[in-house]
Amino acid sequence: MRTLPILTALLLSGCALAGCAQDERAAEHKPAATPTLTVWADDDRAAPLTRIAARFEQDRGVKVKIVQKAMGNLRDDFVSQAPSGQGPDVIVGPHDWLGKLVQNGVVSPLDLSAKASLFSKVALDGMTYQGQTYGLPYAVESVAVLRNNTLVPVAPRTFDELVAKGEALVAAGRAVHPVGLPVDPKAGSPFHLYALQTSFGSRVFGEGGDLEIDNAGGLRFAAYLRKLAQRKAVSTSLTGDIATSAFLKGETPFLVTGPWDAPAVVKAGVPFSVDALPPAGDEPARPFVGVQGFYISAKSANPILANDLLLNYLATPEAQKALHAAGGRPPAMTSVRDELAGDLVMTGFAKAAAEGVPTPNVPQMDAVWADWGLSQLAIIAGEGDPAELTRKAGDKIRAKIGYS
Amino acid sequence: MKRALRLLPLAVADALALYGLVALGSQRSWWMFAGLLAGTAAINRIYLSRRAVPAKYLAPGVVLLLVYQVYVVLYTGYAAFTNYGDGHNGSKADAVAAILAGSEVKVAGAVPYPIRVMERDGRLGLLVQGRPAAGWRPLTYGEIVARQAEITALREPADGGTLKTADGMTATLYRATLTYDAATGSITDGTTVYRDTGRGAFTAADGRALSPGWKVFVGHENFTRVLTDSGIRGPFLEVLAWTFVFAILSVALSFGLGLALALLLDGHRIYRSLLIFPYAFPAFMAALLWQGLLNTDHGFVNDVLLGGARVPWLSDPWLAKLSVLLVNVWIAFPYMFLICTGALQAIPPTLSEAAQMDGAGPWRVLRTIKLPLLLASTAPVLVATFAFNFNNFNVIYMLTGGGPRDANAPVDVGSTDLLISLVYKLAFGGASRNYGLACAVSIVIFMVIAAVSLAGFRRARRLEAA
Numbered sequence: 001m002r003t004l005p006i007l008t009a010l011l012l013s014g015c016a017l018a019g020c021a022q023d024e025r026a027a028e029h030k031p032a033a034t035p036t037l038t039v040w041a042d043d044d045r046a047a048p049l050t051r052i053a054a055r056f057e058q059d060r061g062v063k064v065k066i067v068q069k070a071m072g073n074l075r076d077d078f079v080s081q082a083p084s085g086q087g088p089d090v091i092v093g094p095h096d097w098l099g100k101l102v103q104n105g106v107v108s109p110l111d112l113s114a115k116a117s118l119f120s121k122v123a124l125d126g127m128t129y130q131g132q133t134y135g136l137p138y139a140v141e142s143v144a145v146l147r148n149n150t151l152v153p154v155a156p157r158t159f160d161e162l163v164a165k166g167e168a169l170v171a172a173g174r175a176v177h178p179v180g181l182p183v184d185p186k187a188g189s190p191f192h193l194y195a196l197q198t199s200f201g202s203r204v205f206g207e208g209g210d211l212e213i214d215n216a217g218g219l220r221f222a223a224y225l226r227k228l229a230q231r232k233a234v235s236t237s238l239t240g241d242i243a244t245s246a247f248l249k250g251e252t253p254f255l256v257t258g259p260w261d262a263p264a265v266v267k268a269g270v271p272f273s274v275d276a277l278p279p280a281g282d283e284p285a286r287p288f289v290g291v292q293g294f295y296i297s298a299k300s301a302n303p304i305l306a307n308d309l310l311l312n313y314l315a316t317p318e319a320q321k322a323l324h325a326a327g328g329r330p331p332a333m334t335s336v337r338d339e340l341a342g343d344l345v346m347t348g349f350a351k352a353a354a355e356g357v358p359t360p361n362v363p364q365m366d367a368v369w370a371d372w373g374l375s376q377l378a379i380i381a382g383e384g385d386p387a388e389l390t391r392k393a394g395d396k397i398r399a400k401i402g403y404s
Numbered sequence: 405m406k407r408a409l410r411l412l413p414l415a416v417a418d419a420l421a422l423y424g425l426v427a428l429g430s431q432r433s434w435w436m437f438a439g440l441l442a443g444t445a446a447i448n449r450i451y452l453s454r455r456a457v458p459a460k461y462l463a464p465g466v467v468l469l470l471v472y473q474v475y476v477v478l479y480t481g482y483a484a485f486t487n488y489g490d491g492h493n494g495s496k497a498d499a500v501a502a503i504l505a506g507s508e509v510k511v512a513g514a515v516p517y518p519i520r521v522m523e524r525d526g527r528l529g530l531l532v533q534g535r536p537a538a539g540w541r542p543l544t545y546g547e548i549v550a551r552q553a554e555i556t557a558l559r560e561p562a563d564g565g566t567l568k569t570a571d572g573m574t575a576t577l578y579r580a581t582l583t584y585d586a587a588t589g590s591i592t593d594g595t596t597v598y599r600d601t602g603r604g605a606f607t608a609a610d611g612r613a614l615s616p617g618w619k620v621f622v623g624h625e626n627f628t629r630v631l632t633d634s635g636i637r638g639p640f641l642e643v644l645a646w647t648f649v650f651a652i653l654s655v656a657l658s659f660g661l662g663l664a665l666a667l668l669l670d671g672h673r674i675y676r677s678l679l680i681f682p683y684a685f686p687a688f689m690a691a692l693l694w695q696g697l698l699n700t701d702h703g704f705v706n707d708v709l710l711g712g713a714r715v716p717w718l719s720d721p722w723l724a725k726l727s728v729l730l731v732n733v734w735i736a737f738p739y740m741f742l743i744c745t746g747a748l749q750a751i752p753p754t755l756s757e758a759a760q761m762d763g764a765g766p767w768r769v770l771r772t773i774k775l776p777l778l779l780a781s782t783a784p785v786l787v788a789t790f791a792f793n794f795n796n797f798n799v800i801y802m803l804t805g806g807g808p809r810d811a812n813a814p815v816d817v818g819s820t821d822l823l824i825s826l827v828y829k830l831a832f833g834g835a836s837r838n839y840g841l842a843c844a845v846s847i848v849i850f851m852v853i854a855a856v857s858l859a860g861f862r863r864a865r866r867l868e869a870a
Contacts, residue, residue, distance in 0.1 A: 035549055062549070076832065083494030104493035105502030105616035111570050114516065132506055185699070185719070186807055236719075237701030298502050304552035307570045363490065366836065370816055374809055381719075400814055 036063040037305050038088040040078065042071040045092050048322040056313050062305055075100065082106035082299050089300040090309065095126035095291040098134055099363035107134050108298040110307070115315045123332035126291030126358035135293035136310045138320055139329035142287040143192055143258050144352035145278070149271040151175065151253035159196060159280035163233045166253055179233045180243035180255035183380065188373025189234075192256050195287035195356070197221045199279035204368060205360055211401075213372060214394030217281070222379055222386035224280055229380040236380050258290075259329050259349045266345065274348025276355055289356035292329060367400040414451050418444065443467070484843035485621055490836045492604050492617045499618040500584050503591060503606070507582035511565045516574035519567070521548055521555055530560045530567055530575055548572040582614075626844035635814040640826070640845070642810075644852075647822045650729065651793040655786055657733045662740025663778070666748055667770070676745070683738035691802035694731045719808050721819035728820050732799050736789070747781045748774065776867075783864035790860065791853050795824045823849045 041049050046068045053064035067088065069077065075097045081087035083106065101107035112133045116124060123137035145162070147155060151169055156162035166178025183189040194204075201217030212218065228234045238246075240257075247255035248268045255261070256277065265272055279285040294314055296306045313319060320333040324340065330350035331337050337350055359365070375393035379386045421444040428437040447467075450459045486492075520531045522540040528551065529540065536542075548555060552572070560567040562577060569575040582593050590599045591606045591614060598606035598614050605617030630640055669675050682690065697704045698717035706713050717727045751774060759769045800806055806821035806829065816829050823845065831842035 035552075060549075076837075079490075079493060083498055100490065102502075102506065103491050103615050105499055106493065109505055109508070111510070111576060113510070113576075130506070131509065186805055235701065237699060242702065298505065299498070301553055302549075303556040303570070304572045305549060307556075311571070363836070370809065396814070 034061075034063050035302055035305060036065055037090065037302050037309060038065045038067060039090045039092070040067050040069050040074055040088040041092040042074065043068050044327045045323060048319075048326040049092075052313055052319050052322065053309075056309055060305065060308070064309070078297070079104045079106055082297050085299050085301070087297055087299065089297055089302050089306045091295050091297070092292070093295070094359075095135065095137070095293060096359045096361045096365060098127070098129045098295075098361040099365065101295065102129050102134065103363045106298050108296045108300065108303065109134055110136060110296060110310065112136065112311075115311060118315065118335065119332050120334050120337075120354065122289050122353065122356065122358060123291050123293075126289065126361065127293055129361055135295045136315055137291045137293040137332035138314065138323050139292040139327065140289055140332050140353045141259050141292070141329045141349065142289045142353040142356040143195065143256055143277065144287070144349050145275045146247060146255040146257060146261070146265060146272045147275055148247070148250060148253045149273055151250070155273065155275040155278075157278055159199075159278050159285075162254060162278055163228065163231060166233065167231065169253055175253055176251040177238065177243070177246055178231070178252070178254075180247045180252040180257075181234045181238065182240035182243045182256065183234060183236050183238055183377070184373070185236050185239060185377070187369070188376035188380075190369060190372045190376060191288055193225070193376065195277040195285035196224070196280045198287075198357075199283050199285040200224065200281035201283050203357075204365070204372075205362070209362075211368070211394055211398055213368075213397075214390045217283075218390055218394075219387045220281065222375075222390040225376065225379050226382070226386045229382060234380055236377055259346070262345050262349070263328055274345050274352070276348075276352040284355065287352060287356040288359040289353045291332065291358055292327075293332075364401045368397050371396045371400070414448065417447065480843045480846055483839050484626055484847050485623060486619050486840050487604050487617075487622045487625075488619050488840045488843075489838035491615060492619050492840075494616070494618055496600070496618040499606075499616050500591070502616055503614050504580060504582060504584060507593075508568070508578040508580050511577040511579050514565075514577040516576045517567070518573065519569060519575040521558075521569070521572055523547070528554055528558055530558060530569060532562075532567070532575070545572075622840065626841045627848070629841065630845060630848065636841075639810060639813040639815055639817040643817060643821050643823055643826050646725070646820070647794060650725075650732075650796075650822060651790050653729055654732050654736060654793040654796070655790050657729070658736035658789075659740045659744075659782075659786060661733060661737040662742075663744045665737070665741050666744035670745075670748070676741075679741055680738050682735055683742070685735075687735050688798040688802050690735050691731060691799045694727075694734075695803050698727055718804050721808055724804050724808055724818075724820050728799060728803055731803055732793070732796065735799065736793075740789075743782055743785055744778065747778050750781065751777050780864075780867045783867050784861065787857055787860035787864060791857055794822070794853055794856075795849070796822065797824045797828065800825045801828070823852075 037053075039049060039053070046066050050066050053066060056062070057064055071093070074091060074093060078087055078091050079100065082104075087106070098107070109132050110127075112119075112124070112127070115136075119137055120140065123140050124133070126140070127133055127135040127137050145155075151174060152165050156165055163178055166175065169175040170178050181189065182192055197203075197213070197218065200221040202215050202221055203212045206212045206215075225234070243252065243255055244257065244261055244264065246252045248265065248270060250270065255265075262274070277285045277287055294310050296303065296310065300306050315333075317333060317336050317339075320331045320336045321340075323329075324331045324336065324346070328346070330346050330353060331340070337346075341347055360368075371393045375389045378384055378389050383389075421440060424440055425437060425444075428434075428440060447463060450456050450463050517532050520542045522529045522531045522536055523543050524540045528543075531540070531542070543551070555572055556568070556570060558568065560575070565577040565579040567575040568578055582591050584591050588599075590597050592598065596608045596612075598608050598612075601607045602620065603617075603622070604620035605613040605615075607613045630636055665679060669679070695718065698706075700706060700714055700716050700719060703717070705717065706715055716723060718724050755773050755777075756769050759773050764772070800820055800822050804818065804820045806818040806825045808820075809816065809818040817826055821829070827842045827845045827849070830838050830845065
């Protein structure tokens with residue numbers, strides 16, 4: 001009598017297991033039958049990737065699992081899960097993750113030489129870290145100026161001219177803010193302001209890797225930023241949301257932003273053009289460029305399939321076009337960009353990005369943003385001497401880099 | 405029939421466990437395998453035996469406790485003694501593989517050769533051209549896919565470098581700039597030798613280290629670092645002090661306000677219902693809302709209530725502290741109001757009446773009759789609320805993010821940061837994630853809260869006894 005329940009339990013468990021047990025057996029005897037390639041992507045890219053992967057599945061007789069993840073967690077989840085061997089084979093993300101991925105040994109180098117000539121230089125530069133290529137680029141993006149064609153029909157050639165145009169419109173009562181320049185009230189605006197800073201001859205890191213944000217040009221930029229704040233062209237409370245909605249309502253003639261905001265503006269029906277950010281100093285304005293791409297995990301159990309997917313299925317004009325159509329970001333593949341030249345918004349952003357430099361992808365960059373942005377906030381808020389604030393921020397960042 | 409139905413959940417659990425055992429066995433995780441086996445055996449024993457009735461009720465809770473609490477606590481304890489964090493993320497073998505892979509550079513002018521992957525007695529090789537030696541046979545595509553990790557790890561020595569393949573169809577000549585010596589466990593680039601110094605990184609004599617490193621035990625280093633590293637100690641002690649101030653004032657102010665309103669509004673039903681509103685509102689939403697209301701230039705408080713004043717509510721260090729306190733009191737007082745209303749109603753009215761007969765005024769009745777009785781019944785709630793506010797991550801994270809940032813600290817810390825948000829920043833935010841250090845600080849927090857709660861509950865028991 002006592003054995004009966006045990007038997008029932010075992011039998012039942014046998015039934016429940018039938019489904020999984022079959023998979024298990026198949027995997028043991030014919031391991032090549034269905035290897036599964038796992039890809040982590042955000043919702044923007046999951047849809048086009050699913051279509052591209054379907055073809056790959058058909059051709060290669062393998063399975064591709066696209067896992068949708070929020071962009072904010074993707075990098076850190078990947079870094080912590082990859083060492084266990086449970087992470088994905090391929091991930092999608094911006095190039096400035098690379099330093100951290102390499103520092104943690106979770107990304108595998110990628111030989112891109114067969115396809116390199118198809119991509120723009122800035123895209124390839126972004127995917128290179130310490131002389132080694134790690135990712136397949138598909139999009140390049142940078143900030144540019146959206147200009148309301150009704151309010152300002154001709155693109156200004158310098159930033160001063162741009163601000164003057166905006167001020168004139170405000171004075172005439174046709175606008176509320178002279179410029180829509182987003183500032184995060186907690187983090188400043190290093191990303192949006194970088195092009196202006198470079199036009200004074202100040203970069204984040206110089207050739208030798210030294211911090212340059214507080215060099216002579218950086219101090220001139222700091223003084224200029226204070227002047228912009230005094231002219232109300234920039235303010236710590238004009239957040240990205242407020243600036244964008246002001247542009248949509250025609251309350252500001254200019255909006256400094258990237259391609260991610262363009263779809264909303266197109267939808268709102270504001271007649272606008274996309275211009276590269278004009279310089280404020282004597283040198284050309286070079287915005288930060290973000291390069292979006294695909295990376296293979298160092299612990300991938302399917303390195304050949306992953307390599308195959310990237311080089312033969314994602315590095316194709318069709319795939320790059322599909323990814324552009326889904327996200328609106330300018331394609332990294334030059335032939336696709338030329339083909340889509342009729343899209344003036346895309347072309348405007350692509351031109352702006354071509355002038356830019358990839359955001360540094362060294363892990364030290366994480367130590368730069370906070371203090372850099374805080375010094376900008378103080379300068380804009382009118383608290384303290386701009387040169388002094390900038391020098392102090394530089395010292396703190398150097399200390400932080402040395403400390404970690 | 406009834407018995408079979410009762411056994412169904414057990415059968416399902418066993419089926420899942422069996423699947424887990426097969427999966428763990430195929431991955432050769434024998435410790436987990438043994439743990440799962442023992443757990444499954446225990447569960448079956450409990451539910452199949454006719455005795456052990458209390459265990460039948462306790463088992464599900466104990467399992468959940470083990471998985472969600474004990475495991476997490478033990479892992480935190482373990483991680484606190486390692487250097488787990490950015491740059492020390494995996495095992496030494498992974499680090500060696502990553503360093504070597506990153507050091508391989510393509511030989512100048514190298515072009516990919518078409519190759520075939522060959523196999524003899526289980527050994528793999530790359531055939532560049534010509535005919536294979538006896539016994540070697542080419543792999544089919546399916547076999548290549550089945551053994552892909554092995555194939556990409558192949559390195560065939562050739563003229564001027566080594567051949568490696570990334571796709572199983574072509575191979576390119578590479579040169580490794582670093583080599584690993586398994587005998588000494590060190591990596592060399594020909595001139596400099598990088599040794600494993602036991603600190604989780606290959607380090608040269610001059611202190612330069614190769615990246616990535618790996619996870620190792622560092623003893624109590626994380627704990628001593630919190631107390632001795634001048635970059636962390638200063639901010640840590642400041643944050644500790646502010647955490648106490650925040651938690652104590654939050655409890656005191658919300659309790660005071662709740663009590664006052666409970667006394668004043670005794671009988672005013674409409675007001676009492678209205679006061680519950682902040683309580684019905686999710687706390688993190690309220691914090692986000694207040695963040696908008698307190699915006700310096702566009703916020704409702706400055707724009708409308710203060711007639712266009714530019715009070716930097718959230719960006720001045722002291723005002724930000726005041727703001728988080730006020731917002732937290734706004735969120736927390738309805739709860740205290742409810743508790744006090746209930747506790748006051750539980751005090752027998754005969755006591756106050758007796759006091760009034762003896763000639764005590766309302767103030768005297770409150771101070772000597774109502775308050776002591778009230779405190780005795782609410783003290784445990786106050787201790788629990790203190791512990792909750794000590795770790796009140798939501799309000800800080802949503803309202804100020806810990807800011808405004810302390811400009812002089814080398815770690816990312818702000819003037820409204822509590823210990824718990826500092827832990828979050830050490831672990832996930834800021835420049836470099838340091839899970840080991842964050843775990844050590846969490847353990848310190850646990851000890852502080854445990855000590856305070858213990859003392860608090862002892863006090864409460866004495867109050868009740870009195």
